[in-house]
Amino acid sequence: MEELANTNPEQSTISSDVTAHNHDNLASGPSDHDGIESKQEIAGEEVRSILEVIAATGKFWHDWDKLKTMLSFHLKQVLSEYPEEKMASDQQNSFLGESYQELVKRLDDALNSFLEGPPFTLQRLCEILLAARNTYPNLSKLALALEKNLLVTSTLTICTDPYPPAAMQTPNERDNGTEEPQQPPNPVPNGGDAMVRDRDEIMAEVEADNEDEMTIDMDAFEDTVRSSEPNSVPTENS
Secondary structure (H helix, E strand, O other): OOOHHHHHHHHOOOOOOOOHHHHHHHHHHHHHHHHHHHHHHHHHHHHHHHHHHHHHOOOOOOOOHHHEEEHHHHHHHHHOOOHHHHOOOHHHHHHHHOOOOHHHHHHHHHHOOOOOOEEHHHHHHHHHHHHHHHHHOHHHHHHHHHHHHHHHOEEEOOOOOOOOOOHHOHHHHHOOOOOOOOOOOOOOOOOOOHHHHHHHHHHHHHHHHHHHHHHHHHHHHHHHHHHHHHHHHOOOOO
């Protein structure tokens, strides 16, 4: 009995420590979850910015294994935005001809089948993934377009040109407008409006002078015609 009495305080101490530890975990849980979500959001923005560069240039600068992981991540994210993802299995089979999970796995396997480099349709793949909801109203049409561009054999090689400077900025920098403001193609200097008005006035004066000259010429022409009329009228004797 004494041994039990001696062990009970230790057990109660351990229990209190476990309870406190669990409480700390619960207290820190939401903040950790928020941090994971924010990291995923940032990662999603970075992946999207990389895909935008590829869609615009048709070239890629990243290691293919890393880029393939990015494409797989974005592919699954885009597919999950369609309502078919939340349908019951029988509805998915009715709309897609297969389950949603089977469709995702089939497309992801096709992407991962490229070992040496990306398919030569990489630019088109990025274009599709970046504007999927605007272009393809349902998941079956999107899947067909993606599959069409993944069922190829030719691949691309990594680009050795410098990476586009604008693309090196983070999404936050682009949103905050850290880029230098672009000057208009034909800036108008100070007093440009006055110069335009002066030019218009000069053109008006030139047109007025031309009208005066034309009037003088017409008057001279009429005088010439009148002076020649008597010579052209035959006399009665002739």
